[in-house]
Structure formats: C-alpha cells, structure tokens
Amino acid sequence: xxxxxxxxxxxxxxxxxxxxxxxxxxxxxxxxxxxxxxxxxxxxxxxxxxxxxxxxxxxxxxxxxxxxxxxxxxxxxxxxxxxxxxxxxxxxxxxxxxxxxxxxxxxxxxxxxxxxxxxxxxxxxxxxxxxxxxxxxxxxxxxxxxxxxxxxxxxxxxxxxxxxxxxxxxxxxxxxxxxxxxxxxxxxxxxxxxxxxxxxxxxxxxxxxxxxxxxxxxxxxxxxxxxxxxxxxxxxxxxxxxxxxxxxxxxxxxxxxxxxxxxxx
Amino acid sequence: xxxxxxxxxxxxxxxxxxxxxxxxxxxxxxxxxxxxxxxxxxxxxxxxxxxxxxxxxxxxxxxxxxxxxxxxxxxxxxxxxxxxxxxxxxxxxxxxxxxxxxxxxxxxxxxxxxxxxxxxxxxxxxxxxxxxxxxxxxxxxxxxxxxxxxxxxxxxxxxxxxxxxxxxxxxxxxxxxxxxxxxxxxxxxxxxxxxxxxxxxxxxxxxxxxxxxxx
Numbered sequence: 001x002x003x004x005x006x007x008x009x010x011x012x013x014x015x016x017x018x019x020x021x022x023x024x025x026x027x028x029x030x031x032x033x034x035x036x037x038x039x040x041x042x043x044x045x046x047x048x049x050x051x052x053x054x055x056x057x058x059x060x061x062x063x064x065x066x067x068x069x070x071x072x073x074x075x076x077x078x079x080x081x082x083x084x085x086x087x088x089x090x091x092x093x094x095x096x097x098x099x100x101x102x103x104x105x106x107x108x109x110x111x112x113x114x115x116x117x118x119x120x121x122x123x124x125x126x127x128x129x130x131x132x133x134x135x136x137x138x139x140x141x142x143x144x145x146x147x148x149x150x151x152x153x154x155x156x157x158x159x160x161x162x163x164x165x166x167x168x169x170x171x172x173x174x175x176x177x178x179x180x181x182x183x184x185x186x187x188x189x190x191x192x193x194x195x196x197x198x199x200x201x202x203x204x205x206x207x208x209x210x211x212x213x214x215x216x217x218x219x220x221x222x223x224x225x226x227x228x229x230x231x232x233x234x235x236x237x238x239x240x241x242x243x244x245x246x247x248x249x250x251x252x253x254x255x256x257x258x259x260x261x262x263x264x265x
Numbered sequence: 266x267x268x269x270x271x272x273x274x275x276x277x278x279x280x281x282x283x284x285x286x287x288x289x290x291x292x293x294x295x296x297x298x299x300x301x302x303x304x305x306x307x308x309x310x311x312x313x314x315x316x317x318x319x320x321x322x323x324x325x326x327x328x329x330x331x332x333x334x335x336x337x338x339x340x341x342x343x344x345x346x347x348x349x350x351x352x353x354x355x356x357x358x359x360x361x362x363x364x365x366x367x368x369x370x371x372x373x374x375x376x377x378x379x380x381x382x383x384x385x386x387x388x389x390x391x392x393x394x395x396x397x398x399x400x401x402x403x404x405x406x407x408x409x410x411x412x413x414x415x416x417x418x419x420x421x422x423x424x425x426x427x428x429x430x431x432x433x434x435x436x437x438x439x440x441x442x443x444x445x446x447x448x449x450x451x452x453x454x455x456x457x458x459x460x461x462x463x464x465x466x467x468x469x470x471x472x473x474x475x476x477x478x479x480x
Contacts, residue, residue: 007453047429047459050406051406073292140282
C-alpha cells in the first residue's frame with residue numbers, strides 16, 4: 001500500500017469504516033504514516049489546550065437577569081392559566097367550584113324532570129375532563145419541584161443551599177393536593193388516593209424544611225424523594241390521565257373505565 | 266453509568282416540565298432552563314466567537330430566540346440540544362457578519378497599499394511567527410486562537426461542534442445548511458488549515474527536543 005493521504009488519515013481517525021482494516025495494517029508497518037497521524041493528533045491536542053474562561057457559578061442566574069426583562073408574556077391556555085402559582089388563591093376557589101359542579105352533576109340522573117340522559121352524560125363528561133386536566137396540572141407542578149430538588153447538585157464547599165423557592169411552591173401544592181385527594185377519596189379512585197397521599201408526605205417534607213439547608217439536610221431530602229419512588233408514581237399517573245383525556249376527546253360515550261385503570265396503578 | 270443516564274433522563278423530564286410550564290404562561294419556569302443550560306451554551310459560543318463579550322451576547326440571544334420559538338419545540342427532543350443548535354446558528358451568522366465587516370475595512374487598505382488578495386491558507390503560513398518565538402503551551406494556545414480566527418465561519422463552526430462537543434456529521438450539516446459529505450469536508454478543511462498554522466510550532470518543538478532543550 002502506498003502512503004496514506006492526509007484526508008485518508010483524517011477519515012481513519014474519525015472512525016470511517018471504509019478501508020479501515022487495510023489502513024490499520026498499513027499503519028503498523030509504515031513509520032512515515034504513523035508520524036503523519038501523530039502530527040494530525042497534535043492539532044487536536046492543541047485544540048484541547050485552548051482554555052475557555054469560566055464565566056462563574058452564577059452565570060446562569062446572570063443570563064436570566066439580563067434576558068428576563070426582554071421576555072414577552074406568553075398567553076396561557078385558559079385551564080393552565082388558572083393554575084400558575086401566582087394565581088393559586090383564585091385557582092383554589094375555582095377548583096372548589098369545579099368539584100362542587102362535579103358532584104352536583106353526579107346527582108343529576110336520567111329520571112330528573114326536565115333533563116335527558118344525553119344532557120346529563122354530556123355535562124358529566126365535561127366536568128370529569130376539567131377535573132382530569134386540573135389534577136394532571138397539579139401533578140405536573142409537583143413533579144417539577146421534585147425533579148429540581150432531585151437533580152440539584154451542591155458545589156463542593158457550599159455551606160448552605162437555598163431551597164426557599166421550592167419550599168414556597170411545595171407549601172402551595174400541599175393545599176391543592178389535599179383538595180384533590182379528598183375528591184379522589186369521595187369518587188372511590190383508590191389508586192389516585194394512594195399516589196396523592198404519598199405525594200403529600202413528600203411535599204410536606206419540603207414545605208416544612210428551612211429555606212436554607214445544609215448539604216447533609218439537602219442530601220436527606222433527596223434520599224427521601226428517591227426512597228419513596230414518588231417521581232415514578234407521579235409520572236405513571238400523569239400518563240394515565242393524559243391517556244384518559246385523549247380517550248375522552250376521541251370517544252364520545254365514555255364509561256368509568258378511566259377510574260378503574262388508575263386504580264390498577 | 267446507570268446513575269448518570271438516570272440523571273440525564275431526570276434533566277430531560279425536568280426540562281420538558283419547565284417547557285410545559287413556560288408555555289402555560291409561567292415565565293419564571295423558563296429560568297430553570299436558562300440556569301441549567303447557560304454554561305454549556307457559553308462554552309460553544311466562546312469557542313466559536315473567540316471572545317467573552319461576543320460569547321455572552323450569543324448566549325443571551327440564543328435563549329431569547331428559544332423562548333420566542335418555544336411553541337415550535339417538539340417536546341420530545343432535548344431542550345439542551347435544541348438551544349445549542351439555536352446558539353450555533355446565531356453564532357455562525359454573527360461570524361459571517363463580522364468577517365464581511367472586516368473584509369470591508371481591509372479592502373480599501375489593501376488596494377491603497379497595492380496588495381493582491383491572498384489565499385487564507387497562505388495568510389496562515391505568512392503570519393506565522395518564527396519557530397524561536399513559539400515555545401510553551403501559552404504560545405501554543407495563542408497560536409491556535411490566531412489560527413482559529415483564520416477559518417471561515419463554517420469551518421470554525423464545524424471544528425467546534427465536531428471536536429469539542431462531539432456532534433455527529435448530520436447535526437453539523439443541519440447547522441451549516443449543507444449535506445453530510447460537504448460538512449465532513451468542511452471539518453477536514455478546518456483541520457488542514459489549523460495543522461498548517463501550527464506547523465512552525467511543531468517543528469520548533471521537534472528541533473528543541475532534538476537539541477535536548479525541551480523534555
């Protein structure tokens with residue numbers, strides 16, 4: 001084999017499969033091509049030697065401060081807008097109204113004067129859908145808090161970790177969680193009751209922690225989240241709710257099979 | 266390995282939740298994404314632009330653009346990869362703009378001095394300081410920085426994405442808006458130019474080693 005070209009050596013280094021074995025055999029024999037490959041390697045070694053200045057640990061926060069005033073408000077979908085943390089007070093009242101309507105709807109039967117079977121079924125379907133979306137949203141927010149806490153990694157030498165933001169969000173979520181757990185209990189959705197029950201304990205752990213914790217305390221919070229496997233449970237139930245919501249959109253006549261599915265979980 | 270893949274999955278899920286919350290009108294949820302991915306995007310931006318000021322501008326613009334286009338974000342892709350690509354696209358546009366401004370500034374001077382236009386490869390060779398001046402890693406870094414500046418925006422993008430960030434040729438082709446074969450050639454051209462620029466340095470080191478003045 002004649003000497004390899006620079007391009008062939010580069011392709012070999014890049015891991016190209018074409019002619020790879022022949023090139024490997026040639027390199028074993030040919031000192032000149034070995035030296036040429038080594039010279040090519042020097043370029044990459046020199047690239048590695050080029051430093052990137054450290055922008056600092058708080059760089060992400062600085063970027064956020066710089067761009068935040070330039071971010072336009074996004075228009076929320078109506079049902080999501082009800083559940084952003086700043087509007088939790090309103091959301092709480094709305095949730096009570098939705099729940100009240102939900103249970104009132106359950107009492108409306110085909111025998112009631114002035115109401116037809118179709119109307120009652122349709123009203124119940126709408127109310128259930130609103131509830132599914134609301135619980136799904138609540139689980140999404142809870143998941144976000146837990147994921148952030150689970151993924152945070154204190155830097156070495158850091159004495160205190162600030163979790164005040166997560167703590168405040170957990171406090172709000174505990175209230176919402178109780179409301180949905182009570183609703184699930186009344187409608188006999190045992191799977192949902194069990195998940196919300198466990199979620200409440202984890203949220204309470206976070207809500208009752210100080211705003212700043214030591215690395216040991218933080219580690220213990222992370223362990224408690226991991227030990228209970230709550231993240232996986234929340235994800236499974238959310239997925240079930242999504243499936244139920246999709247099913248409701250595509251199937252006009254729906255039985256209470258959704259509740260049974262969730263109970264299995 | 267298992268722990269790190271679980272962590273990566275956790276980050277991806279955390280990102281998806283944050284994207285969902287941002288789209289629901291919760292602007293502060295976007296902060297999680299900015300804080301999580303800024304450092305990574307900054308490293309790309311710095312390597313592409315070669316200076317801190319421009320790199321910081323690229324990072325800010327990338328996150329602003331990502332926020333504006335968040336509806337288009339499929340949700341099943343990785344947010345980190347997505348914002349990285351937006352940053353690479355913006356940085357390459359910026360490099361092209363800077364090159365054309367530099368050319369406009371250079372042109373009248375060259376004409377005035379009666380210089381003919383030169384090939385960038387020979388520029389690298391000609392601008393090279395003598396081997397005596399090149400010794401030690403600080404000089405090597407300075408030389409490499411200078412050599413990177415002689416690359417075209419596409420070549421610089423290609424080598425940064427390929428070498429430092431381990432991007433696949435397909436991904437590089439998307440950013441360069443070319444096909445994979447052209448993208449592969451662009452990476453190779455960049456390596457060739459860099460090698461040529463570093464040749465005097467390598468020779469100086471070889472000579473020093475032979476003379477026993479360098480370990």
